[in-house]
Amino acid sequence: MKEYFKSDEFLIIEEGFEPSYNRVSESVMSLGNGHMGIRGNFEEKYSGDSLSGSYYAGIYYPDKTKVGWWKNGYPEWFAKVLNGINYIGIDVTIKGLELDIAKCDVVDFRRILNMKQGYMERSFVAIDKNNNKTKIVSKRFLSMADSQIATIKYTVIPLNYEGEIILQPYLNGKVVNEDSNYDEYFWEEVDKKADDQVCYLNMETKKLGFRVACTMKYEIYNKTKKIEAQQTKSVCQEGYVANVIKIPVKAGDEITLNKYISAVTNRDYSNEQLEDVSIKEVTKAYDKGYEALLEAHISKWDEKWEENDITIKGDVKAQQGIRFNIFQLNQTYTGDDPRLNIGPKGFTGEKYGGSTYWDTEAYCLPFYLSTAPSKIARNLLIYRYNHLEKAKENARKLGFKGALYPMVTMNGEECHNEWEITFEEIHRNGAIAYAIYNYENYTGDKKYLADYGVEVLVEISRFWADRVNFNKEKDKYMILGVTGPNEYENNVNNNWYTNTIASWTMEYTIKSLDYIKEDHPTIYDKLLTKLELKDHEVDKWKDIISKMYYPYIEDKKVFCQQDGYMDKEQILVKDLPEGNLPINKNWSWDRILRSCFIKQADVLQGIYLFNERYDLDTIKRNFDFYEPRTVHESSLSPCIYSIIASQLGYEKKAYELYLRTARLDIDNYNSDSDDGLHITSMAGTWMSVVYGFGGLRVKDDELCFSPFLPKSWTGYSFRIMFRDSLLSIKVDDTIVIELISGADVMINIFNNKYILTKTNKVEIDNN
Amino acid sequence: MKEYFKSDEFLIIEEGFEPSYNRVSESVMSLGNGHMGIRGNFEEKYSGDSLSGSYYAGIYYPDKTKVGWWKNGYPEWFAKVLNGINYIGIDVTIKGLELDIAKCDVVDFRRILNMKQGYMERSFVAIDKNNNKTKIVSKRFLSMADSQIATIKYTVIPLNYEGEIILQPYLNGKVVNEDSNYDEYFWEEVDKKADDQVCYLNMETKKLGFRVACTMKYEIYNKTKKIEAQQTKSVCQEGYVANVIKIPVKAGDEITLNKYISAVTNRDYSNEQLEDVSIKEVTKAYDKGYEALLEAHISKWDEKWEENDITIKGDVKAQQGIRFNIFQLNQTYTGDDPRLNIGPKGFTGEKYGGSTYWDTEAYCLPFYLSTAPSKIARNLLIYRYNHLEKAKENARKLGFKGALYPMVTMNGEECHNEWEITFEEIHRNGAIAYAIYNYENYTGDKKYLADYGVEVLVEISRFWADRVNFNKEKDKYMILGVTGPNEYENNVNNNWYTNTIASWTMEYTIKSLDYIKEDHPTIYDKLLTKLELKDHEVDKWKDIISKMYYPYIEDKKVFCQQDGYMDKEQILVKDLPEGNLPINKNWSWDRILRSCFIKQADVLQGIYLFNERYDLDTIKRNFDFYEPRTVHESSLSPCIYSIIASQLGYEKKAYELYLRTARLDIDNYNSDSDDGLHITSMAGTWMSVVYGFGGLRVKDDELCFSPFLPKSWTGYSFRIMFRDSLLSIKVDDTIVIELISGADVMINIFNNKYILTKTNKVEIDNN
Incomplete structure (x- = not known):
């Protein structure tokens, strides 16, 4: 199934429909605009295998955690990015028979993601069991110019028959998450209405009361001619509203339904405003019309590409690949x-709960720093600043001072559910600190430290200072019981990367405090009071910095990933018999844990972040040692x-x-x-x-x-x-x-x- | 709530009803006879807090495992001891009002467990809202003489009224497990019937098709006079059968219902036989009558006490305590x-899935060895012998040779759901081997080795030989990534106890093979063929034995629990501030893992098992070092x-x-x-x-x-x-x-x- 999609510099092209690959195509063809996103699902009914997905930024559900044996400190819930109202749906009935691609012969199927202009286009000919041939062409986008608006142009062309077709555009709030822990239904209907002018649906999540309100309007054309009078009715059911439009057609007609949708949430408006805003927004879009909306949308994409395109010559696959990522x-x-933040799956699926991980700071921040005005990256930092109190609560819950940022979160609270991750993968705390450095270094905005950054730094340093353990015998500070970036080791002592970033955080915090003291003395005094920061704390940090323990492999002159790493059987990835890779699919968790194989950059992650500290020989020795032991089973x-x-x-x-x-x-x-x-x-x-x-x-x-x-x-x-x-x-x-x-x-x-x-x-x- | 029960040498006495303590009382007052067991629930309806429990030995449900993130090798299900048909129930209606202790004034309440004779007795006066006073006396036992029979004598005494009472003895199969992972209902009805002579109910578990069939018969007395004709009817509902017996009473009457129950399962009979056997068994019991059944039951208990009583003079609480345990x-x-085997909760609750743990070999076997004929202990060994193929599969699943016995099981398959336990707490494998030694040593039945024991020993040794890791640099064998008996450490390297018992197993296996070769050469030859055992395997074991690595704390001259234990902050339990204990209630799991505190005997478990290997000074040094660091938060x-x-x-x-x-x-x-x-x-x-x-x-x-x-x-x-x-x-x-x-x-x-x-x-x- 590799190279399923055709190569093209700006398009992702699927030719011919392959039901078993449909979920992948749906993922790849996802659209989003920061405010919302949809997978590349079909508008018309499809009874085959599909992962339906309509997501709204920042709308999540605190699903009850699923663990075998509860232990103190476990998070109570795991935040799920929610599948919400499906607004793309348009059911089609051809002469009394519902159109379902799973039950038709499908010819000339093409699904195309146009990355240049940010839309998805689809066309095919469906031959139903009555041998009626219908060509369908659909094109849709979520507006980059007006993030609350989505638009679909859906065209039905009868090729060999005349008779009645029915188009039924709908809003469906009765959607479920496949990853619901206890098969619960997360939404309840608040309000709806449906008439020929407007269909409106307002759904609310259980527990947190997030509301999403969608409104749709439509217009019908035959080729370029608007059809004013149709035989219509509307449907109003629990969590569902629709228009039912009956149209008499003959072969050669081209019936186009333009569906305009607004989607607004109570993250942006009060509950009372939702209906008004939603209807007003969709009416505005309807009045502008499809072409004008598309033009504004494309023009926004032109700006984006202007700012951050990468071109590659001589390799169209590479060109397509990199543009897909940027897109x-x-x-x-x-x-x-x-x-808002950046979930590991964005708006393209449910996995990983769609929450914020340290991926944001370690991987995404550099992209946004270099491809967008600095306020965009700054907002990613402010996100964590706003979660500082929650991070302090999280540290307190585990019995520590300072702040421990969560491994996974939506609102600042921890919501992952494995102890070896939530309790132990604490290096993430360093990534939050490093992001501040990265931002300051790249943008030159040192003032950020005084206004926001140093508060976060001080609390993270406090956590590290409380989390280390002084070993009298060795006269060293140690960090016991951690999981490093290499999650193929759990509960290890003295992970080199964690010890390194912990010590670095304290160093950078001290440096930042010195800078503020020098350049912003008034702010400095206020900060001392607000943070109740005392000299002896900073002295303790200095002591830890000077006496931090770093495991080292003497004979190889490389940093040692953690205590005991060299006690493991040392095999190289290249020497693994065929069929063993990826080990996470072929080996038991037990075998993985005991092996020397490294899931993702760990020592190398440190060498990457603190690159200037190490001479090329050191970097080379470590690369040469660790790379052959790394299976790269994280995409990071x-x-x-x-x-x-x-x-x-x-x-x-x-x-x-x-x-x-x-x-x-x-x-x-x-x-x-x-x-x-x-x-x-x-x-x-x-x-x-x-x-x-x-x-x-x-x-x-x-x-x-x-x-x-x-x-x-x-x-x-x-x-x-x-x-x-x-x-x-x-x-x-x-x-x-x-x-x-x-x-x-x-x-x-x-x-x-x-x-x-x-x-x-x-x-x-x-x- | 400490000392809630009155002290007595042979009785557990509850005086006065304390609803908030009811679940504890129900646990303590549990009855069982090896074949089945019931918690000390009330016969009559009780709408207050209660954990209803009726258990049948060997009847379990493979509940779908509940884990946050699935990993390769995880067991698919967690076996639950099943709450099955409730046969103790007798609903009582007093002049039209249902008797519910939660809704009455309750006077003179006494619930007594008679350990000498193995029954539970209960009496109280209930004053309902109509001010009708009714005295209830009930007495029940699960027959030790005939394990498929339970009997209840239930007496209703109207104290201040005349009118009609209704007694409704029933069998209720619509029971649930409180610990169901997904709130599923585990039983389906197979068959039932209900008439005045006999009520029969046959329920089947989902998935595995275990069947439990219960039949009940009753008789009614007024004081000593049997009442032949009552106004009766029977009730037959989904999963429920009952008799409804209306009795006109006057103050001073003593209406006694004797309820005879048989409970048979398709573990012992074919599905076709169940109805016949169940009816035949209960009819036999009914014909014998309550007093004769009780007498036979008591006589069995007399034999038990004769064999294994412990008396303590001068401390009635201690006397009561030890007898409760033996009972x-x-x-x-x-x-x-x-x-069958011995679940951690026996027939007294659902927790821990009620399956078989290494507790059996390490703790229970010595009791049965010393208090019962040797065939009883032998049956505990045969249980594991019969699971050998499953233990081999379990090892294979994790990628190992030989046999790895499960941490928790009902049928030989692993059914715990935490990787740090199932994959890593492998010392349990040694306990299975040690039990064979213990049995052979205590009983002198060396022949068992040849007939069964050595097959288990060879496969366990093969597992150890594959699980160790040779460290070339140190010229030592190591065992990485384990959890020792002290579950307050997970994924450690070279747990001293695990390394010790692994090496010991191989030693004992070699010794056993030598004995069989010498004394049973024919069997020996057959075993070599069956086990495909080669000399080089035994040589490998010898090499491992001679080069096993044992962590040691040099300056203290004590065995080191695991690599890195001394890097932890060394605090003693006595120095913990008040309110910290038990740490498993007051500390996060993270803090527990990083602390030096020991949940349960670990190094000391090894010193206990291999006691003769160590001189008193060594034992003393280790005890003096580890005991002050042990919080004893396991009852073991x-x-x-x-x-x-x-x-x-x-x-x-x-x-x-x-x-x-x-x-x-x-x-x-x-x-x-x-x-x-x-x-x-x-x-x-x-x-x-x-x-x-x-x-x-x-x-x-x-x-x-x-x-x-x-x-x-x-x-x-x-x-x-x-x-x-x-x-x-x-x-x-x-x-x-x-x-x-x-x-x-x-x-x-x-x-x-x-x-x-x-x-x-x-x-x-x-x-």
């Missing part, structure tokens, strides 16, 4: 709303190794690792894209190109590059925003860096400095 | 059926420490530890007896007395004692079976050992040998 990231998060892994390989000049290895995620979902590489797309790992793929091949770094306020051209490509280019300047970087025989817009900027290429101005591009020979 | 163990397992822990304390002459400590479980359930010490009783730990309490205070050991076929008298007691005595001789051991100012029955036996007291004959008791001064 999905832009669909998932637009950065307008600091209450290869990008980190790829970036380091690029740094080491391992160009072939860097490209090979890049390939492992570049087309992960398009090619359903891990056979799991049916569940939804790997949204957060897409940012990692982007990083492999820009940070890896392009060698982007920001050091001491200077933008640095050290690009190389992978052998399989004839050239590539990317665009990045740096402190509100937009740059284009093009790499083929020459390296050309241009300033597209914004102020002049000092850049550094292969350790040479250049000043980039609008009239002065930098061009370097690349042979 | 419950005898109720739970009679040893007639090698398909204090007994082991108590036995070692006795051995070390720490008499006060031994007694103090003994007290922690002696009255665990009677005093609801851990506030969890509402869930059911701690059946398997009761055997541990028995061991504290017999192995600890009495100093019982069997060394080289010799029965050894080194008794002491705890200061709070004026004397104690116990009886034990040793190789079919019954001995009485009495300890007060003198130590008197008598042979009650069976052949002469050589004994050893304080290292002096004596020959015990029927005419020659041994008497030693104890001052």
